[in-house]
Amino acid sequence: MSRLIHLFAWLYPRSWRARYGAEFSALLEDVRPDGRTAVNVLTGALAMQVRSWKSWKIFAASAVFGAVVATGLLSAIPNTYISSAVVKIGRPVSGYNPIDVINSVLVNEESRAKLTGIITKYNLYLNQRSRRPLDDVIDQMKRDIRVRLLDANITAIRLEFSYTDPGVAQQVTSEITSQLLAENLRQGHTLLEILDGANLPKVPAYPNRPLLIGVGGMCFLLMWGGLSAWRSVSVRRFAAGGPPISSGEIPSGGPVALSLPSFPEHLRRNAWKILISLALLISVAVLTFKVANPSYESKAVVKILPGANADSIASLTQSVESRASLAPIIAEYNLYLSEYHPEKVFEKMKEHIRIEPLGGNSAVGIRFTYPDRHIAQKVTQALALQMVEASAASDPPVELSVLDPASLPENWFPPVEPDYSVGLLFGLLLGVIGSVTVALFRRRPNLG
């Protein structure tokens, strides 16, 4: 403990140690070397450091602290991947309720045996299984499985399973889908078909990286503001009632004859620093906004079986882009919430949808661009489903099948944006350059 206390004593500013180091060391040899003393020496050293720091040092230390917090959070929270599959339900017949089938696979008492089988087969939740009863693990799995009806008429459902391994997430989603189909057959129905097989997620859905980077940024701002304010107050209190001292240095001894500026004078003297800090904050905020709000493009390919012509494809496209088709999708996914005028919502959505023939008239590509990549994928799936539904209802009917299911977009659109970390480093670099510039500008008058 004594060695640790002496180590903490080395954290005092060099100028302070040059003046008080020997006698402080002698005092440390006399006092009881316990944890309380260690904490007292450490906090005393940090307080003395901050009081003697120049502004750029506080900025740089806060930036490093924010970056460490963001990096720590990003590495501490495990990546979670979501794999999804879409199952199409045929035209309902009397006595058929797909909810019963879903319940028997995922909800009812009999589902526990099925889920236990999946947990054992894929070695899921190894950590939880070693610490918690199996019933709890099954409940956890149920929370990780999500079933959504894609429309009010229950013409399709989407199954999602989230897990820390993307391959396992895909396998389990595929397994659950198969069990759903098997249970459907067992109950005597043949109305389910897989429209979009379980995808292999390439990018984790969680953690929310922009949010965690924002937390790091907030830590930086709080520490920067807090330390700057504390130092300012501390120096003022330090000087109150006696000869004033400068905030930038610990003198070697005796009072210092410098005047402490009033608050407006302080503002005037630090105008450069304040302006550059504001510019940096705005540039980092703009960059963060840009980085945190990219657009993602999801695409699906629908195969058109022989017999269709350009007119029928154009008719299907019109049908998918019609208000009757788009309105339920907009309502379902709460799209364009910032837009108040319904006309503009439809216009925006049409701008973000691209439907184009591929390979002559043998397939149609459906693309949708949106800031949330999960919603981009789900809306693209819904659009592909609408096209399949429209084809069945068209006269004469056009036979369609989904060739390439809606992908979970990996890249931003346009895909030339820098990575988050590059954005963060860019902001930090700007901060360091700005602070050094300010320090140089501030030093010049003192030399004169």
Place this chain on the structure above:
Amino acid sequence: MSDPSLLVLSSLADGDKHGYAMMEDIERFSGLRLGPGTLYGAITRLEQRGWIRPVSSDDRRQPYTLTSAGREYLKDQLENLERVVKAGLRRLRHA
């Protein structure tokens, strides 16, 4: 009264002392034990204000003494405190 600066000044009021002697003395008359970081934070402030100064010594333990400005400041502060204490006690008695 828990302001470390005032405690240090009070400790030096009856004679020169080095850091450890101040810690022991302060604990004796106030019941508070200052840590080394707190004590030397106060010593740094008081010396920069010109209220205490080091006295020559061959020992590594550096003794300090009150300056006349420090003695004046301590007197003002203690008189203020005394007024507050007396007023508080008087009001308690009449309450």
